[in-house]
Amino acid sequence: MFGALKSLFRDPRKELTKVLGSAPIPTFPALTLQTLQKLRDPGAPMRQVAGLVETDPAVSVRVLKLVNSAAYGLRRPVNNVQHACTMLGRSKLEGVVLAVAVADLMPAGPARGFEHRRFWKAAARRAATAKALADMLDPSSASVSFTAGLLQDLAVPMLAHNKKGYGEVLEQWSHDGGSLEELEQAEFGWDHAKVAGWLCADWSFPDDLGTSIAGHHGLHEAPAPVALVALLREDGGGKDALIALAEERYSANADRVVLALERGLEQGQEVARLFV
Numbered sequence: 001m002f003g004a005l006k007s008l009f010r011d012p013r014k015e016l017t018k019v020l021g022s023a024p025i026p027t028f029p030a031l032t033l034q035t036l037q038k039l040r041d042p043g044a045p046m047r048q049v050a051g052l053v054e055t056d057p058a059v060s061v062r063v064l065k066l067v068n069s070a071a072y073g074l075r076r077p078v079n080n081v082q083h084a085c086t087m088l089g090r091s092k093l094e095g096v097v098l099a100v101a102v103a104d105l106m107p108a109g110p111a112r113g114f115e116h117r118r119f120w121k122a123a124a125r126r127a128a129t130a131k132a133l134a135d136m137l138d139p140s141s142a143s144v145s146f147t148a149g150l151l152q153d154l155a156v157p158m159l160a161h162n163k164k165g166y167g168e169v170l171e172q173w174s175h176d177g178g179s180l181e182e183l184e185q186a187e188f189g190w191d192h193a194k195v196a197g198w199l200c201a202d203w204s205f206p207d208d209l210g211t212s213i214a215g216h217h218g219l220h221e222a223p224a225p226v227a228l229v230a231l232l233r234e235d236g237g238g239k240d241a242l243i244a245l246a247e248e249r250y251s252a253n254a255d256r257v258v259l260a261l262e263r264g265l266e267q268g269q270e271v272a273r274l275f276v
Helices: 003-008 012-020 030-039 046-055 057-067 081-105 116-137 139-151 155-162 166-176 180-188 192-202 207-214 224-229 239-250 254-272
Strands: none
Touching: 012 155, 012 192, 030 046, 030 081, 046 057, 046 081, 057 081, 081 139, 116 139, 116 155, 116 224, 116 254, 139 207, 139 224, 155 166, 155 192, 166 180, 180 192, 192 207, 224 239, 239 254
């Protein structure tokens, strides 16, 4: 489950240290690590997993709100954490727990070229749109597409706060448009997707989620919905490029893609309220 990601990024902490310098590499709280360990142990009863999630009321409330959001698409509301664990299963629940945990690790203060609220509104819009696109293109990828869409730019806040010169690159991208990853490669020799891959490997993300996040700009293959929503910019641009790519590469119907974008915009507002 974790071999491919580790082999793709063999020494992620070393690479992260090169990029972040003396800035500490974030680590999950002990309770989150315990929860993930139980989730990954097929012999651990789900009631034990639920008990760990319930130990942190703030986390359990956000988990329930996220799985009950329109974007997540459950047919019936989930009223308690035990119910959530049973209904979602280990893999989907792990994605939700990771989404909440990573959000809490990200810097929230202002930095040059970065604004916390704007970032999360865009991330939530990508997540909801990725889920809507997955429902159309590949329903089996809906859960990982949602979480990868939400977290694909997880390295950006850390870089904005800790990497000298990164704020100037963000400002240039915001002003001139174009490709953020090309600007990053020209300035630093890496891009935020690669840094995100190192973080996912260091945090022992599941292979499907970690490689989807690392590959959202083409480092390797990512699910179609994740690759498509990577074109959506914080300023709301990128929709035309997404529609064109969906038609060209994935033979998607343009009208249905437009509907998915509209759903993503609407449902993303609900998801964003959980993180800002």
